[in-house]
Every structure is written in C-alpha cells, then in structure tokens.
Amino acid sequence: MLSITLLIVLFTTLVSISAFGNRTVIDQFIFDPVTISRRQQWYRFFTCGLIHADWEHLLFNMLSLYLFGQMVESAFQSDMLFGEQGKLFYALLYLSALFLSLVPTFWQERENRYYRSLGASGAVSAIVFVGILFNPTAKIGLFLIPPIIPGYIFGPLYLLLSAWLGKRGGDQINHSAHISGAIAGVVLTCLICWWLQTDYQPWQQFILKVKGEF
Numbered sequence: 001m002l003s004i005t006l007l008i009v010l011f012t013t014l015v016s017i018s019a020f021g022n023r024t025v026i027d028q029f030i031f032d033p034v035t036i037s038r039r040q041q042w043y044r045f046f047t048c049g050l051i052h053a054d055w056e057h058l059l060f061n062m063l064s065l066y067l068f069g070q071m072v073e074s075a076f077q078s079d080m081l082f083g084e085q086g087k088l089f090y091a092l093l094y095l096s097a098l099f100l101s102l103v104p105t106f107w108q109e110r111e112n113r114y115y116r117s118l119g120a121s122g123a124v125s126a127i128v129f130v131g132i133l134f135n136p137t138a139k140i141g142l143f144l145i146p147p148i149i150p151g152y153i154f155g156p157l158y159l160l161l162s163a164w165l166g167k168r169g170g171d172q173i174n175h176s177a178h179i180s181g182a183i184a185g186v187v188l189t190c191l192i193c194w195w196l197q198t199d200y201q202p203w204q205q206f207i208l209k210v211k212g213e214f
Contacts, residue, residue, distance in 0.1 A: 004087050004090050005066060015029075029048060030118050033105065033115060045098065078200075093127075094123050094127065101122025122177035126185025135151060140154040
C-alpha cells in the first residue's frame with residue numbers, strides 16, 4: 001500500500017503538470033481571496049495546493065514533502081504516537097496546515113483583486129517543521145548550503161528568512177504561508193499529542209534532544 005506522502009506527491013504532481021499552461025485549470029484552482037470572499041469558493045484553500053507555477057516550484061515542494069513526509073508519517077504510525085490511526089492524523093495534518101497557512105493571507109488580501117497565489121508550500125512547510133520537531137538535531141541544507149545545519153537552528157533561520165523575503169516582496173511567493181504553515185504544523189501536532197496523552201510528547205522530547213547537543 002502506498003504511503004499517504006507518496007499519494008499526495010503523485011496526485012499533486014499529476015494535477016500540477018496538467019495545469020502547466022492551462023489557464024482554465026489555474027483560474028479554477030488558484031487561491032484568490034476576493035473570489036473566495038465574494039463567491040464563497042472556500043475550496044480554493046485546498047485546490048491551490050495542487051497547482052504550481054513551474055517545474056522548479058513543483059519539484060522543490062514535492063521533494064521536500066517526500067523527504068520529510070516519509071519520516072513524519074512513519075512517526076505518526078508508531079505505537080508511541082497514533083498507531084493504526086497515524087495515516088489518518090497525518091492526512092488531516094497536511095490538509096489542515098494547507099488551510100491554516102493561507103488564513104492570514106486571506107484576511108490581509110481579501111479586498112485585493114490583484115492578489116493570487118498557488119502551491120503547496122504552506123502544507124509542505126508544516127510537514128518539514130514537524131520533522132524538525134521530531135528530530136531537531138538532524139542536519140539540513142538550505143539552497144546551496146550542504147546539509148550541515150541542525151534542524152533546531154535551521155528552523156528559526158528559515159522563518160526569519162521567510163519574514164524578510166515577505167517584507168521585501170517582489171517575487172510573487174507567499175512567504176507568509178511558509179511561516180503560518182510551519183507554526184500550524186507544530187502547534188497542531190503538539191496539541192493532538194497532548195489531547196490524546198500519547199507516550200511521546202514532541203515538545204518535551206524536542207527540548208531534551210536539543211539540550212543533549214550541549
């Protein structure tokens with residue numbers, strides 16, 4: 001049976017490729033705050049995650065999702081977390097993060113008829129940061145930097161970079177979704193584990209693992 005991660009990657013890739021150069025599909029799926037607000041097309045919070053601007057955008061998101069998603073999905077299925085319900089919780093995390101990552105943008109741009117965005121970056125960011133939550137000492141690379149940065153250092157640097165790029169603007173990338181997606185993923189995971197009183201409490205273990213580095 002295919003993993004949820006692989007299913008998401010395959011489905012998103014197929015839809016994205018079919019949308020390349022297809023204005024009709026892009027217009028129907030893209031995140032458009034004004035259209036959502038005026039026509040109540042809330043489905044766009046989710047369909048925008050199925051389309052990407054170009055091959056580079058698609059490959060970066062899907063490779064990141066595959067590398068981190070396999071680990072997070074496996075952790076969710078462990079006996080210390082959600083066991084047989086792990087796949088369900090993982091799928092719900094991805095979909096919830098995709099929606100929540102765009103909520104700040106929606107409120108900020110709901111009257112801006114020129115604003116539109118696409119891509120699964122918010123949900124992918126959530127999975128990446130949950131991966132860091134589970135394994136904060138794992139080494140991660142950034143752009144041309146090889147994987148030498150511990151996750152607990154990479155995370156804050158990534159958020160600061162996203163905030164700076166978002167403030168600078170001009171690149172048509174929704175950097176705020178990276179930040180809100182990362183926060184949503186970590187908070188939702190910790191809340192679910194706390195609510196279900198799982199044997200493994202991610203936030204506590206995160207602190208212990210980071211302290212073990214010093």
